[in-house]
Structure formats: C-alpha cells, structure tokens
Amino acid sequence: MGDTVSEESGRRRTLPGFGLTMGLTLTWLSIIVLIPLAGLFLKTFELSLDQFWAILTSRRTLSALRISFGLAFAAALVNLVMGMIIVWVLVRYRFPGRRIFDAIVDIPFALPTAVAGVALTALFAQKGWLGAPLAELGIKVAFTPLGIFVAMIFIGFPFVVRTVQPVLLDLEVEVEEAAASLGASRWSIIRRVIMPSLVPAILTGFALAFARAVGEYGSVIFIAGNLPNVSEIAPLLIVIRLSEFRYADATAIAVIMLVVSFLIIFAINRIQCWAQKRGAAAVL
Numbered sequence: 001m002g003d004t005v006s007e008e009s010g011r012r013r014t015l016p017g018f019g020l021t022m023g024l025t026l027t028w029l030s031i032i033v034l035i036p037l038a039g040l041f042l043k044t045f046e047l048s049l050d051q052f053w054a055i056l057t058s059r060r061t062l063s064a065l066r067i068s069f070g071l072a073f074a075a076a077l078v079n080l081v082m083g084m085i086i087v088w089v090l091v092r093y094r095f096p097g098r099r100i101f102d103a104i105v106d107i108p109f110a111l112p113t114a115v116a117g118v119a120l121t122a123l124f125a126q127k128g129w130l131g132a133p134l135a136e137l138g139i140k141v142a143f144t145p146l147g148i149f150v151a152m153i154f155i156g157f158p159f160v161v162r163t164v165q166p167v168l169l170d171l172e173v174e175v176e177e178a179a180a181s182l183g184a185s186r187w188s189i190i191r192r193v194i195m196p197s198l199v200p201a202i203l204t205g206f207a208l209a210f211a212r213a214v215g216e217y218g219s220v221i222f223i224a225g226n227l228p229n230v231s232e233i234a235p236l237l238i239v240i241r242l243s244e245f246r247y248a249d250a251t252a253i254a255v256i257m258l259v260v261s262f263l264i265i266f267a268i269n270r271i272q273c274w275a276q277k278r279g280a281a282a283v284l
Helices: 002-013 018-044 049-057 059-092 098-104 113-124 131-136 145-170 173-181 186-215 218-224 234-243 247-283
Strands: none
Touching (some): 049 059, 049 247, 059 098, 059 247, 145 218
16 A cells, blocks of 8 residues: 555656656757767777877877866866855845946856957057056066966856855855854854855856866967967867868867866766765755
C-alpha cells in the first residue's frame, strides 16, 4: 500500500510533457552546441598527430595561449575582488545615485565590443586622458599586454556583480545581527555567516568572467597591438590562420582553447558543488 502511494505521488510530481520537453531540449542543445563542437573536433582529424603537436607546441601558439589564459585568469581575479566590493556597496548601502551606478554596471553587456575597444584605446593611448599621465610615469597601456588586461577587466566585471548581487540581496541582515549579538566578531560573521552562502555565486561569477575574457576578441584587438609572441591573443591567431586558408590549423588551436577552458570551468564547477554541500552542512 505504501509503495503504491509513493509511486502515485511520484507520478504526480512529474511535470506533464516531460518526454516532449526533454526531447526538444536534447535536440536544441545538439543543434546549437554539440554538433558544431563535434564538427570542430572532426576538422582536426585532417592533421596527423605530429602536425597537431607541432601546431600546439609552436612558439607563436604557446605565446598566444599563455597571453589569453594568463591575462584572462588575472583579470577574473581582479574582477572577483572589485566586483565583490561593488556588490556590497550596491546592496548594503543607500546613497544618492545608487540606481545610476547599478545601471552603469550593465554597460559592458550592451556596448558593442568594437566600441569598447576603440574607447579604451583612445583613453589609454599615449596622448589619451589616462594614457598621457601614465606615459609620464613610464607606464604604457595601449598596444601592450597591459592593454589586453585592462580590456578583459572591462568586459568581465559585470558577470561577478550580477551573479553575486541577487544572492547577497536574499541574505537576511538579521542573521548577521543575531551573530553579532551573540558576540561574533566581524571576521567571524563574514567567514561563517556571509561567505558560505556567497561562495558558490562567487565561483560562478569568476568562471563566467574568465570564460568571457578568454574568448574576447573585438574589444581586445584594438588595444592589444597584436604583435606575435608579444601581444597576440589566441582568438586573433585563429582568425589569422583562417585568413591564410589554414582551416585545420585554426581548428586545432580552437580545440586546444576549448579543452583547456572546459577543464578549468569543470574544476571550478566541482569546487562550487563542494562549497554548496559544505555550506548546506554548516547550516544543518
């Protein structure tokens, strides 16, 4: 009798049309994501293993990958720290113009990447508003790897803010006040009350900012200088190989970027799941 009731309740919990919606989901994901990625991998089979390894280990490819992934990771770390500060100010304080500042965060989302690149280049050029005083200090931003770093920060920081902001909004201030009334220090409140709830969202924002920075092209090429082995990013190298009609070479570099990005994001997601379980255990 109990098993029958359990089975009936289980059937009632199942959403109507599950088979149809699941089929549409798998079909759409296959058409949009899986089939194009499979075609990318199949294209690399035109290369022998030696040719693929030669492309991977060439100085120009390694330099472009190091610049793209290294600067993207550094930019994501900066966005993580500064994004958390921005989120805290926007959520926990009320001040004139707060809504305007909140709307400014979304500008990199809506701004065309080419416009962002031109704006940053004009701003940090040697005669630009910020470039000129920096040049007097011996710091050159435009047409250097530092310019790539600045562009990646610009296009990535909204991801951290918009990912963490709703979680912090849902975090009740009364819980922090209760912890403080029980004698907890500020550091203890941050470490034991606030952070367990925010860590999964923080990691998600970091992963999104990193992924966006790695694949960014439009805003970076204007300010990068695009010198091989100096300031050439991997997406630009792919475009160059395509313009040279070396399609297999381009797809080989793209596959390398895809695999490395997937492994990094997968690791971050596993850490995120661990943080969620640990946070749930702490609450219990």
